Amino acid sequence: AQKVTQAQTEISVVEKEDVTLDCVYETRDTTYYLFWYKQPPSGELVFLIRRNSFDEQNEISGRYSWNFQKSTSSFNFTITASQVVDSAVYFCALRRGQTGANNLFFGTGTRLTVIP
């Protein structure tokens, strides 16, 4: 069975601090995909990144970076120099790699509050 765990329910940081959101996943598949989505106050889920299971290279996009480690089944997300606009709920998700396996398995989300 597939499972995604986001142990941090809520995090508060002061603006300009760095913050890491944890994501641990479970799957027996050898091919799978990992995702992060951001849910701002407006409600929609905004796609941030997709990672394939065979590509463990870490990725950086501006102030965002992702650390994918298969050895610990983790896909953590770090925001550097946080800003108030980063305040949102962040979801980690997993999708199986089989053809036809389309649905996402989500974690419960982490609410990030950046205090000015």
Next chain:
Amino acid sequence: EAGVTQFPSHSVIEKGQTVTLRCDPISGHDNLYWYRRVMGKEIKFLLHFVKESKQDESGMPNNRFLAERTGGTYSTLKVQPAELEDSGVYFCASSQRGGGELLVGNEQFFGPGTRLTVL
């Protein structure tokens, strides 16, 4: 380009009533998904359409839920009769391609959700 839109944004109904939620996917996206988040829990998959066909409805909780996508464009999700445990946020998502394909275009783009409250 317009994103995924959902209507209504909020709905408050009484137990036993019927509610219909609507989703308009991004133009050209053949794949449409419904998900639900019950308060404080994870977002859970309900079903997946490819054009007008149901590809996977394994997540539908029971036969009080009926999803349709006539013509392969917008989709509706009807709950009849609604129960208290149906309360939550219903998300719709769309993608160009389905999953399992190592191609750009299978990312799912989500709408803002419909918050359903059953009293």
